[in-house]
Amino acid sequence: xxxxxxxxxxxxxxxxQEARLRCSPxxxxxxxxxxxxxxxxxxxxxxYLQKENIIDESGMPKERFSAEFPKEGPSILRIQQVVRGDxxxxxxxxxxxxxxxxxxxxxxxxxxxx
Amino acid sequence: xNSVTQMEGPVTLSEEAFLTINCTYTATGYPSLxxxxxxxxxxxxxxxxxxxxxxxxxxKGFEATYRKETTSFHLEKGSVQxxxxxxxxxxxxxxxxxxxxxxxxxxRLTIIP
Numbered sequence: 001x002x003x004x005x006x007x008x009x010x011x012x013x014x015x016x017q018e019a020r021l022r023c024s025p026x027x028x029x030x031x032x033x034x035x036x037x038x039x040x041x042x043x044x045x046x047x048y049l050q051k052e053n054i055i056d057e058s059g060m061p062k063e064r065f066s067a068e069f070p071k072e073g074p075s076i077l078r079i080q081q082v083v084r085g086d087x088x089x090x091x092x093x094x095x096x097x098x099x100x101x102x103x104x105x106x107x108x109x110x111x112x113x114x
Numbered sequence: 115x116n117s118v119t120q121m122e123g124p125v126t127l128s129e130e131a132f133l134t135i136n137c138t139y140t141a142t143g144y145p146s147l148x149x150x151x152x153x154x155x156x157x158x159x160x161x162x163x164x165x166x167x168x169x170x171x172x173x174k175g176f177e178a179t180y181r182k183e184t185t186s187f188h189l190e191k192g193s194v195q196x197x198x199x200x201x202x203x204x205x206x207x208x209x210x211x212x213x214x215x216x217x218x219x220x221x222r223l224t225i226i227p
Contacts, residue, residue, distance in 0.1 A: 004157070006157075031213075033213070033214065033215075035217075040219075041219055041220075042118075042203060042217040042218050042219040042220050043158070043203070043215075043217045044217075045215065045216070048214055056214060091157060093158075095213050102160050102163070102213075103160070103215065105150075105157035105158040105159070106157050107155070107156055107157045108157055
């Protein structure tokens with residue numbers, strides 16, 4: 001029973017390039033959350049998605065960042081024209097949809113911008 | 115808005131010592147409270163939770179009690195082991211329509227033999 005799968009685990013980009021981070025939720029989970037962890041800080045909520053819908057994007061920067069969760073395939077967090085300040089660990093979490101009180105986290109994708 | 119404040123780290127203890135990591139929160143309404151643990155190189159895992167005042171969450175020897183009067187959810191363990199070395203995050207959720215969590219900054223715990 002695979003857990004939440006994120007790839008790539010590590011990604012290096014130069015300033016101005018695009019970064020795409022993927023997240024496959026646990027089997028049977030239809031709700032996905034993305035969090036960002038800056039060095040020596042806690043996790044900050046970015047966006048909450050259900051299949052084909054963005055439910056809450058109150059934590060997403062207004063520019064350069066976008067997220068999707070298509071009917072088929074993984075959820076994708078896309079960062080255009082990356083800057084050094086985007087360097088962080090990006091965590092995806094999933095839940096089955098019921099308000100169970102537990103999120104299941106992936107191992108994270110660590111983005112380094114040179 | 116919601117916020118979580120937890121004890122600054124890092125914390126270093128000897129094996130079998132008593133552990134307390136403080137956590138206080140600010141929230142509207144009646145949130146649920148969580149402790150998550152992050153082992154090196156891994157994602158976060160739920161350690162324990164409490165959904166209403168005076169509830170005690172417990173798991174793997176760790177405990178935390180939801181104290182509404184002091185808005186606190188301190189994590190305790192009577193005798194820590196080297197394998198408990200990790201980063202511990204306190205979090206809350208108002209569970210209003212989704213499970214968006216508000217996290218504290220995390221406390222890095224190191225246990226030395």
